[in-house]
Amino acid sequence: MNDKLAIHLLPAFQDNYLFVAECDGSAMVVDPGDPEPIIDFLAQTRLHLKLILVTHHHDDHAGGVNVLRTRFSQAQVMGPSSLSQYEIHCDRTLQKGDRFQFGDRDWQTIAVPGHTLDHLAYYSAPVLFCGDSLFSLGCGRVFEGTFAQSFESLQQFKSLPHETQVYCAHEYTLRNLDFTISYLQQQNSERAIDGGIELYLRLREELAQKRARGEPTVPTTIGFELKHNLFLSARDVEEFTAIRSARNKF
Numbered sequence: 437m438n439d440k441l442a443i444h445l446l447p448a449f450q451d452n453y454l455f456v457a458e459c460d461g462s463a464m465v466v467d468p469g470d471p472e473p474i475i476d477f478l479a480q481t482r483l484h485l486k487l488i489l490v491t492h493h494h495d496d497h498a499g500g501v502n503v504l505r506t507r508f509s510q511a512q513v514m515g516p517s518s519l520s521q522y523e524i525h526c527d528r529t530l531q532k533g534d535r536f537q538f539g540d541r542d543w544q545t546i547a548v549p550g551h552t553l554d555h556l557a558y559y560s561a562p563v564l565f566c567g568d569s570l571f572s573l574g575c576g577r578v579f580e581g582t583f584a585q586s587f588e589s590l591q592q593f594k595s596l597p598h599e600t601q602v603y604c605a606h607e608y609t610l611r612n613l614d615f616t617i618s619y620l621q622q623q624n625s626e627r628a629i630d631g632g633i634e635l636y637l638r639l640r641e642e643l644a645q646k647r648a649r650g651e652p653t654v655p656t657t658i659g660f661e662l663k664h665n666l667f668l669s670a671r672d673v674e675e676f677t678a679i680r681s682a683r684n685k686f
Contacts, residue, residue: 440459440460440539440540441457441458441539441540441541441563442458442459443455443456443457443458443563443603444456444457444458444477445603445652445654446473446474446477447473447607447652448469448470448473448496449469449470451606451607451608452467452469452470452496452497452605452606452607453603453604453605453607453652453654454466454467454468454469454473454474455467455565455605456474456477457538457539458481458483459538459540459541460539460540461483461484462483462484462485462486462538462539463478463481463483463484463485464486464487464488464489464538464539465487465488465489465504465511466489466558466565466603467489467490467491467497467567467605468488468490468497468498468499468500468504469495469497469498469499469500470496470499470500471499471500471503471504472500474500474504475504475507478508484510485504485510485511486510486511486512486538487511487512487514487538488501488504488505488512488513488514489515489558489565490513490514490515490516490519490524491515491555491558491566491567491569491605492515492516492551492552492554492555492556492567492568493516493521493522493552493554494552494568497567497568497605498515498519498522501513501519501524502523502524505525512527512528513527513528514526514527514528514529514530515529515530515556516529516530516554516555517529517531517554518552518553518554530545530556531545531547531556532545532546532547533545538560541560542560543558543559543560544558544559545558546558546559547589548566548567548569548570548589548590548592549580549581549585550569550575550576550581550582550585550586551568551576551577551578551579551580551581551586552579552581553580553581555567555568555569555576555581555589557569557570557593559596559600561597561600562597562599562600562601563600563601563603564593564600564601564602564603564658565603566604566605567604567605568604568605568606569586569589569590569593570590570593570602570604570661571606571608571609572602572604572609572656572661572665573609573612573613573616573656573661573664573665573666574609574611574612574615574665574667574683575590575665575667577680577683577684578680583673583676583677583680586676587670587672587673587676587677590668590676593658593661593668594658594668596658598657598658598659598662599657599658600658600659601655601656601657602654602655602656602657602658603654603655604654604655604656607647607652607653607654609643609653609654609656610644610647610653613636613639613640614640614686615682615683616636616666617633617636617637618686619666619679619682619683620633620636621633636664639664667679667680
């Protein structure tokens with residue numbers, strides 16, 4: 437990562453993460469569901485809020501936008517066009533392939549429908565803000581889109597460099613890992629034999645200790661997810677649908 441860019445994780449609600457990207461005294465906020473932690477952080481750091489970025493319209497990601505817009509009138513809001521349906525005004529609506537600048541780098545917009553139809557992700561090597569489309573060892577529940585859309589959205593992430601740092605917006609890793617272990621055992625998967633389950637159990641112990649110390653499991657990396665994430669390993673839509681449907685019931 438460019439040394440000029442620093443990314444701060446701000447816990448919110450039960451398990452959300454809000455993100456503040458810092459570069460040369462300016463800040464870009466990503467998915468400000470709760471404005472108060474962001475307001476407090478900006479006051480402490482004296483950063484200049486330049487950009488408010490939204491991945492999708494769910495309230496735990498976009499609910500604080502209007503408060504921040506009122507308090508920091510100089511900040512631009514960017515996100516999907518559907519935000520207007522929720523009385524959130526965008527200074528610039530974004531869609532697949534759009535680019536914008538923050539700090540000294542160019543950011544690319546990736547359309548990732550599935551969790552919602554309007555879901556966007558934002559990438560500038562080696563950083564990915566993916567909202568609820570991809571989680572560590574999991575992926576977002578399919579609410580508005582289709583399983584096929586969600587599957588195709590995940591394929592885009594698989595082509596990113598392995599060192600890509602994945603900033604997903606919820607602390608779901610241990611729950612996803614519990615599901616992974618259960619699913620592999622039930623399916624008698626190849627991953628569950630030859631010591632596979634033992635590897636996942638050791639990983640769970642390691643991550644549980646991390647959480648016990650109050651440390652986040654985010655960011656993860658594309659390389660880690662390609663190795664361990666069942667949803668990214670699905671070979672086709674049918675397999676992905678089976679895994680996601682089983683996760684819904686877990």
